Amino acid sequence: DIVMTQTPLSSPVTLGQPASISCRSSQSLVDSDGSTYLNWLQQRPGQPPRLLIYKISNRVSGVPDRFSGSGAGTDFTLKISRVEAEDVGIYYCMQARQFPLTFGGGTTVEIK
Amino acid sequence: QITLKESGPTLVKPTQTLTLTCTFSGFSLTTSGMGVGWFRQSPGKALEWLALIYWNDDKRYSPSLKTRLTITKDTSKNQVALTMTNMDPVDTATYLCTQWSQGARRVDLWGQGALVTVSS
Numbered sequence: 741d742i743v744m745t746q747t748p749l750s751s752p753v754t755l756g757q758p759a760s761i762s763c764r765s766s767q768s769l770v771d772s773d774g775s776t777y778l779n780w781l782q783q784r785p786g787q788p789p790r791l792l793i794y795k796i797s798n799r800v801s802g803v804p805d806r807f808s809g810s811g812a813g814t815d816f817t818l819k820i821s822r823v824e825a826e827d828v829g830i831y832y833c834m835q836a837r838q839f840p841l842t843f844g845g846g847t848t849v850e851i852k
Numbered sequence: 853q854i855t856l857k858e859s860g861p862t863l864v865k866p867t868q869t870l871t872l873t874c875t876f877s878g879f880s881l882t883t884s885g886m887g888v889g890w891f892r893q894s895p896g897k898a899l900e901w902l903a904l905i906y907w908n909d910d911k912r913y914s915p916s917l918k919t920r921l922t923i924t925k926d927t928s929k930n931q932v933a934l935t936m937t938n939m940d941p942v943d944t945a946t947y948l949c950t951q952w953s954q955g956a957r958r959v960d961l962w963g964q965g966a967l968v969t970v971s972s
Contacts, residue, residue: 741915777957781899788948788962789899795956832899836957840914841889841901 742766742835746844752852759820761847763833768813770837777836780809780818783846784829792831793818825851854878856888856949856963863969864939870968874932874949881907881927887952888932889959890923892945900945904952905932939970 743766753759769776780793791800793809796816806821820827828851833844860872874888881888889904903923904912913921922935932949946965953960 779958781959788965789959790962791959794958798956800960834899834959839904839912840916841904843899843901845898 741840742769742837742842744833744835744842744844746831746833746847748847749845750848750850752850753820753823754852755825756822759823759827759849761818761831761833761849763811763816763818763844765814765816765835765837768837769835770813776812778809778811778816779834779836780807781832781834782827782829783832784826787829789832820849823849823851854951854961856951856961858947858949858963858966860947860966860968862967863971865972866940866970868939870936870939870943872934872936872947872949872966872968874934874963876930876932876949876951876963879951881905881925881930881932883907885954887954888925889950889952890932890934890947891950891959891962892943892947893965894942894945902936902947903934906952906954941970944968944970 745764747762769778778796781789782792783789792803797809808819810817830846856876887906890902905923920937925932946967948965949963950959951961
């Protein structure tokens with residue numbers, strides 16, 4: 741199985757300030773078709789997860805442009821340029837390179 | 853508008869079999885590239901993938917749970933069912949069904965989830 745490791749576990753952020761979450765995979769997420777199957781999900785309190793970004797950096801329709809994804813191979817980053825109150829929640833990276841699909845342990849973004 | 857909703861028992865006893873149904877609308881599981889997946893989330897813990905069924909009836913299972921899981925679809929009813937045998941208290945979790953797009957390999961939309969408690 742591909743192990744996904746997220747850091748930090750928790751990220752207290754001041755409103756309007758940036759936040760950054762790292763995700764590392766135990767093996768490359770580049771598939772034979774050349775695509776890298778790394779997704780980012782947001783889970784607000786009491787809500788199901790929501791897809792934010794797929795294939796490293798592609799924002800889903802309706803996701804604010806303050807969210808951006810980057811990285812390659814085994815190292816990936818989700819950045820929130822200016823954190824807003826509605827961004828509070830747990831963020832997960834998920835690999836879809838191979839089965840079983842696996843997730844990082846989650847990073848809690850909270851307001852200081 | 854795409855929606856997914858999970859239904860099934862909220863309480864099962866240890867050793868019993870759990871059957872959950874995902875009823876969806878806004879897309880068809882006969883469309884090439886489409887799939888429906890099941891995930892779960894134990895209280896306060898991270899997400900775990902369970903199973904996935906594709907438009908062509910191909911199926912994938914979590915290796916650690918494969919012997920206990922069966923996923924099926926009824927395209928006429930827009931439903932996907934997940935059966936898990938020999939339930940144990942550690943299986944207590946919120947079970948979520950999702951729309952899956954094979955081309956982008958992404959979970960497009962999640963249901964609200966169904967909390968299942970395993971207890972005698």
